[in-house]
Amino acid sequence: GESVGLHLPTLSVQEGDNSIINCAYSNSASDYFIWYKQESGKGPQFIIDIRSNMDKRQGQRVTVLLNKTVKHLSLQIAATQPGDSAVYFCAETNPGSNYKLTFGKGTLLTVNP
Amino acid sequence: GAVVSQHPSRVICKSGTSVKIECRSLDFQATTMFWYRQFPKQSLMLMATSNEGSKATYEQGVEKDKFLINHASLTLSTLTVTSAHPEDSSFYICSAKPGQGAWETQYFGPGTRLLVL
Numbered sequence: 001g002e003s004v005g006l007h008l009p010t011l012s013v014q015e016g017d018n019s020i021i022n023c024a025y026s027n028s029a030s031d032y033f034i035w036y037k038q039e040s041g042k043g044p045q046f047i048i049d050i051r052s053n054m055d056k057r058q059g060q061r062v063t064v065l066l067n068k069t070v071k072h073l074s075l076q077i078a079a080t081q082p083g084d085s086a087v088y089f090c091a092e093t094n095p096g097s098n099y100k101l102t103f104g105k106g107t108l109l110t111v112n113p
Numbered sequence: 114g115a116v117v118s119q120h121p122s123r124v125i126c127k128s129g130t131s132v133k134i135e136c137r138s139l140d141f142q143a144t145t146m147f148w149y150r151q152f153p154k155q156s157l158m159l160m161a162t163s164n165e166g167s168k169a170t171y172e173q174g175v176e177k178d179k180f181l182i183n184h185a186s187l188t189l190s191t192l193t194v195t196s197a198h199p200e201d202s203s204f205y206i207c208s209a210k211p212g213q214g215a216w217e218t219q220y221f222g223p224g225t226r227l228l229v230l
Contacts, residue, residue, distance in 0.1 A: 043221035
């Protein structure tokens with residue numbers, strides 16, 4: 001069936017480096033994508049979103065890139081800090097899902113000081 | 114803005130008892146709230162969509178008689194796990210949308226850790 005998945009389950013980076021977390025989706029009708037950060041024992045926290053009519057969106061230290069041709073989404077974190085250590089989920093929704101979110105598997109980002 | 118709270122944050126109960134979890138949108142009204150379950154080291158799985166003033170819509174495989182949902186107002190939805198069993202032990206998370214548009218972000222609560230003995 002349709003799914004949203006991640007290429008890398010874990011990512012370890014040095015403090016100050018840039019991090020890139022990838023996500024693949026399979027539903028060509030997906031038109032809204034969100035990245036969430038989840039720290040241990042907490043609920044997901046909204047990071048950044050992007051609509052399908054865009055291919056790039058920037059926030060504070062984060063950038064989301066969307067490539068609809070290959071159904072690929074990425075989250076770039078600049079100057080990664082220890083506080084960025086968490087599990088990152090991509091999620092998608094589409095008109096046919098009644099606004100329900102489908103989550104990817106998650107990537108555990110570990111930032112080494 | 115867009116703060117969602119859950120209560121309790123953690124609950125331990127005996128097998129066979131019922132547990133109620135509350136989800137509140139603190140600074141916005143939410144026509145639609147969602148309930149998710151998350152097992153350790155896994156992703157979030159949608160259980161049901163809670164709509165104010167109407168019956169909840171359950172995902173395939175989720176027993177509606179076991180997981181009772183009541184969306185009493187535009188700021189409150191409750192999930193009651195009835196006759197809880199150890200396999201119901203999990204992290205339950207709710208979310209809420211400020212608007213009804215397709216491109217509205219869902220904001221999540223802090224989660225409720227349920228342990229059934």
